[in-house]
Amino acid sequence: xxxxxxxxxxxxxxxxxxxxxxxxxxxxxxxxxxxxxxxxxxxxxxxxxxxxxxxxxxxxxxxxxxxxxxxxxxxxxxxxxxxxxxxxxxxxxxxxxxxxxxxxxxxxxxxxxxxxxxxxxxxxxxxxxxxxxxxxxxxxxxxxxxxxxxxxxxxxxxxxxxxxxxxxxxxxxxxxxxxxxxxxxxxxxxxxxxxxxxxxxxxxxxxxxxxxxxxxxxxxxxxxxxxxxxxxxxxxxxxxxxxxxxxxxxxxxxxxxxxxxxxxxxxxxxxxxxxxxxxxxxxxxxxxxxxxxxxxxxxxxxxxxxxxxxxxxxxxxxxxxxxxxxxxxxxxxxxxxxxxxxxxxxxxxxxxxxxxxxxxxxxxxxxxxxxxxxxxxxxxxxxxxxxxxxxxxxxxxxxxxxxxxxxxxxxxxxxxxxxxxxxxxxxxxxxx
Numbered sequence: 001x002x003x004x005x006x007x008x009x010x011x012x013x014x015x016x017x018x019x020x021x022x023x024x025x026x027x028x029x030x031x032x033x034x035x036x037x038x039x040x041x042x043x044x045x046x047x048x049x050x051x052x053x054x055x056x057x058x059x060x061x062x063x064x065x066x067x068x069x070x071x072x073x074x075x076x077x078x079x080x081x082x083x084x085x086x087x088x089x090x091x092x093x094x095x096x097x098x099x100x101x102x103x104x105x106x107x108x109x110x111x112x113x114x115x116x117x118x119x120x121x122x123x124x125x126x127x128x129x130x131x132x133x134x135x136x137x138x139x140x141x142x143x144x145x146x147x148x149x150x151x152x153x154x155x156x157x158x159x160x161x162x163x164x165x166x167x168x169x170x171x172x173x174x175x176x177x178x179x180x181x182x183x184x185x186x187x188x189x190x191x192x193x194x195x196x197x198x199x200x201x202x203x204x205x206x207x208x209x210x211x212x213x214x215x216x217x218x219x220x221x222x223x224x225x226x227x228x229x230x231x232x233x234x235x236x237x238x239x240x241x242x243x244x245x246x247x248x249x250x251x252x253x254x255x256x257x258x259x260x261x262x263x264x265x266x267x268x269x270x271x272x273x274x275x276x277x278x279x280x281x282x283x284x285x286x287x288x289x290x291x292x293x294x295x296x297x298x299x300x301x302x303x304x305x306x307x308x309x310x311x312x313x314x315x316x317x318x319x320x321x322x323x324x325x326x327x328x329x330x331x332x333x334x335x336x337x338x339x340x341x342x343x344x345x346x347x348x349x350x351x352x353x354x355x356x357x358x359x360x361x362x363x364x365x366x367x368x369x370x371x372x373x374x375x376x377x378x379x380x381x382x383x384x385x386x387x388x389x390x391x392x393x394x395x396x397x398x399x400x401x402x403x404x405x406x407x408x409x410x411x412x413x414x415x416x417x418x419x420x421x422x423x424x425x426x427x428x429x430x431x432x
Contacts, residue, residue: 020418021046021248021263023236023277026057027216027403029269031411032396034137034219036267037226039415044229044261045220046236046250053216056271056373056403059294060212061332062323063312064134064405066127066177067152067204070168071119071381073112088347091319095338101275102337105288108379117171119382124175126383127402130409131206134215137408143218145210146325152207152312153182153190155198161316162200169202179204193309196359209312209323212404231261239266239280244391265392265418271376272340274397283388287398289340289374294332295352296325298367304329307362320355329363331356335375344372375400385413387421394418 025047084090278285320333
């Protein structure tokens with residue numbers, strides 16, 4: 001081996017101690033931090049909260065759902081949205097107040113309707129691939145997160161909606177998903193807690209559910225054991241670049257002094273905050289916040305526990321999903337286009353409670369904890385795993401309603417992208 005070759009080898013080996021700053025400590029940021037740390041990178045995670053998973057990764061619907069991989073860009077969604085305008089308890093609520101961001105996003109959403117088929121199939125493939133990565137992380141780090149591998153059952157109340165769902169099912173199957181139709185009787189055998197009448201169902205035995213907050217918190221603890229540094233209670237106020245080095249200015253809470261972190265690479269995993277962070281970096285990341293609500297029904301008595309479905313459900317008419325999380329029953333749904341507003345509205349929470357009482361009357365709703373989160377959605381409903389304009393800038397964001405489902409696989413793709421970029425940079429260095 002010549003001297004120049006030795007220099008190149010040394011350079012390539014040193015990339016595994018490269019300094020990477022990840023902005024965002026939700027499910028996407030933490031899976032990315034873990035994946036990069038396992039590959040030998042020196043990683044720092046920045047988040048404005050004191051703990052990981054305190055925003056959209058706190059109390060979502062809980063589904064790890066390849067069966068919910070259909071992107072929303074279709075004429076049926078637009079028609080339903082128009083039909084629901086003005087109905088405060090509708091599954092989709094739209095605030096018509098004007099903003100360039102919102103209406104520009106909607107225009108781009110409509111332009112992506114022709115991509116519905118291809119994007120649905122690709123999302124399905126990503127969701128299937130993501131499962132094993134996530135299970136491997138949990139097993140290796142011994143993370144308990146109320147995992148239930150009982151599948152997901154979609155229920156339909158009439159033949160028309162069921163027939164339309166069969167067309168979508170063909171796309172999911174084209175993406176490699178095992179999902180099949182079941183009669184009402186078969187569905188009730190799969191989940192005996194179902195007592196209400198409905199027409200039929202579609203069942204995905206390979207899907208699962210789990211507590212996203214418990215998983216993300218457990219993986220963050222594993223990151224610390226791997227040497228990942230956390231800058232919590234800190235907001236990014238500015239980012240400057242000199243050559244291939246980045247300086248990230250922080251404002252810390254609790255009267256701490258402002259700080260600056262230098263990095264070779266920046267990975268933006270900031271959810272709905274990615275839009276603003278991207279602007280600091282000279283990029284455009286058209287993420288829009290779509291609010292979703294959930295309730296956690298505490299199962300405080302034996303009758304409630306016995307009446308709670310263990311198989312995860314998706315009611316296609318109400319657009320409501322459920323998960324059994326040990327001592328809680330998670331019920332989630334709705335989509336609200338109302339900017340960065342995080343108010344928990346009683347008129348949006350009540351339909352979730354009413355649905356629970358109607359379908360499962362023996363579950364006590366005496367102790368219900370409401371929550372809302374902002375889903376980071378791109379107009380084509382596809383996550384962005386890509387480079388920025390500046391050297392050393394990357395994005396892993398825009399997962400929409402499937403962040404829990406897709407995060408483990410997009411973390412792998414992001415790590416490969418960072419690694420490939422560093423290797424190309426190393427090989428381009430002159431050898432003297």
